[in-house]
Structure formats: C-alpha cells, structure tokens
Amino acid sequence: MVSLLNMEPVTLMKNTLRPWTALAAFVFALSACSNLERSRDMGNPNISGTTMAQQVCANCHGQDGNSKSPKFPKLAAQQKDYLIKQLSNFKGHERSDPLAPELMWGMSRHLSTSQIEELSEYFSRQSFVSPSTPFSASLSEGQLIYEEGIPTQFAPPCMSCHGKDAQGMGVFPRLQGQHQDYLMKQLLVFSETDLRPNTPMTQVTHQLSREQMKSVAHYLSSMPIAAQGR
Numbered sequence: 611m612v613s614l615l616n617m618e619p620v621t622l623m624k625n626t627l628r629p630w631t632a633l634a635a636f637v638f639a640l641s642a643c644s645n646l647e648r649s650r651d652m653g654n655p656n657i658s659g660t661t662m663a664q665q666v667c668a669n670c671h672g673q674d675g676n677s678k679s680p681k682f683p684k685l686a687a688q689q690k691d692y693l694i695k696q697l698s699n700f701k702g703h704e705r706s707d708p709l710a711p712e713l714m715w716g717m718s719r720h721l722s723t724s725q726i727e728e729l730s731e732y733f734s735r736q737s738f739v740s741p742s743t744p745f746s747a748s749l750s751e752g753q754l755i756y757e758e759g760i761p762t763q764f765a766p767p768c769m770s771c772h773g774k775d776a777q778g779m780g781v782f783p784r785l786q787g788q789h790q791d792y793l794m795k796q797l798l799v800f801s802e803t804d805l806r807p808n809t810p811m812t813q814v815t816h817q818l819s820r821e822q823m824k825s826v827a828h829y830l831s832s833m834p835i836a837a838q839g840r
Contacts, residue, residue, distance in 0.1 A: 653720040659728020666717070667729065675736040680791035681709075687738035689778040693730035697721065707796070707805040741787050741831060752829025755822060765817035768826065771810070776833055790831035797823040 649657050650665045664673060667685075671677045675686030685693065699705035701718040721729070756776070759767035771782045778784035785793065799805050801815035801823070815823065 652717055655720075655722050655725070657725070659725045659730075660732050662725065663729050663732040667733075670713075671733070674739075675733045676739045677789070680789035683792050684738070684788055685733040686736035687777075688734055688784050689780060689782070690730045690734035691780045692778060692783040693733060694726055695781050697726045697729065701726075704808075705806055707799045707803070710805075738784075738787060749825075749829045749832055751822070752825035752827070755818070755826050756829055760817065760822070763817045765814060768814075776830055785830045786833045788831060790827045793827035793830055794824060797827060 646654075646657055647661055648665060649661060651657055652662065652666060670679070670682040671685045675684060675688070677684050696705060697718050700710060700714040701721055703711075703715060705714075718726075755765070756768040757774075759765045759770075768785075769776070771779065772785050773779050773782075776784065776786035796806075797811075797815055797818075798820075800809070800811040801818070806812075818826075
C-alpha cells in the first residue's frame with residue numbers, strides 16, 4: 611500500500627478529489643431524475659397524477675388516452691368515477707382480469723387517493739378520437755341488443771346502464787368507440803371467469819351467446835361512425 615505521505619502533492623490531490631467528483635456526478639444525476647414534471651416514479655407521493663398519465667400511462671394508453679393497441683383500452687373521455695373505481699380495484703387487487711397482476715397491480719400499488727383522482731380527471735378530460743370502422747349492415751344485431759336487449763333470454767338492454775349513446779354514466783363506463791377486441795375480451799372475462807366480481811355484468815353476459823357478444827362489441831366499437839351513417 612502506498613503511503614499518502616510519500617505521494618506528490620498533485621497526485622494526492624487527484625486521488626483525494628476523485629471520490630468527491632464521483633459523488634458530485636451522482637448527486638447531479640439524481641437531481642436530474644427528480645424533476646417532478648418528468649418523473650416516472652409511481653411510488654413517489656409528490657408526483658402529480660397528470661405527470662404519471664403523461665410519463666407512464668401514455669406508454670400503453672396514449673398521451674391523450676386514445677390507445678392504438680386493442681390490448682389496452684381507450685381512456686379518453688372515460689367516466690371519471692369509473693376510472694377512480696377501477697384504479698382503486700387494481701390497487702386493492704379486487705380486479706384481476708388478464709394483465710392486471712402483470713401490469714396494473716404494480717402500477718397502482720403506491721397510488722394515493724389524490725393521485726388516483728388526478729389520473730382519472732386527466733383522462734376523463736381528453737378528447738375522444740372516433741374510430742375509422744366503416745358502417746355496415748352487420749351492426750344491426752349488436753344495436754338491437756344494446757338498445758332493446760333480448761327479452762326471450764332475459765338479457766336487459768345495455769343502454770339502461772351505459773346510456774343511449776354509450777357515453778357511460780358514473781361508475782358505468784363509456785363504451786362508445788372502444789376497441790372491439792378489448793370489449794370482447796372483457797365480455798368473456800365477465801361471462802367465463804370470476805376475475806371481475808361484484809358487477810351486474812356477470813349476470814348479463816351469462817344470458818348472451820358468444821356470437822351475440824361479438825355483435826355488441828362490433829356495434830360499440832363502430833358506434834360513432836354508425837350513428838352518422840344512419
């Protein structure tokens with residue numbers, strides 16, 4: 611081991627300053643990452659819900675909530691109360707449908723009540739972009755089920771909870787223009803599993819065949835365009 615007493619003054623200064631230089635670089639990097647407006651830290655209670663929406667949630671759901679992938683639901687113009695309820699359910703592990711344990715449980719784990727409210731507020735205020743699905747006659751069955759239900763199967767009309775134009779009401783979500791594949795996936799979760807408990811959708815979907823569910827999902831995903839085409 612080289613004694614500090616035997617070192618040249620310049621060498622001693624360099625060796626002494628090196629750890630402090632490294633520490634300074636670390637502190638600088640840490641301060642850069644702590645920019646609250648760009649942070650992706652879902653465990654920091656000081657990060658606003660808006661920042662989380664733009665820096666983290668946007669990766670799957672889109673910056674404006676109009677997700678491109680049918681794997682992830684569109685959140686733009688969604689009912690705020692519905693979003694609050696679902697985020698709370700993810701956080702409490704009450705909602706466990708596909709991707710929930712893998713993604714949403716972890717994402718929502720440390721969210722505070724105010725962050726959940728801010729996230730929900732952000733997406734509920736985003737403008738919804740209408741899908742480009744063309745109008746077709748095959749939508750008529752889905753429209754009939756949505757508006758009138760199927761009395762012979764004891765299936766109530768979907769619009770009684772989700773509204774005439776499927777805009778949603780309170781804790782009942784907006785369905786208008788949602789991805790068809792996502793809607794179908796959720797309908798099957800309701801009808802074939804217990805992964806989304808404590809909802810009237812379990813009973814409703816048990817009255818529908820898979821083909822009927824597919825018709826409703828098709829109609830809802832095309833609804834804005836279909837309404838213009840009548």
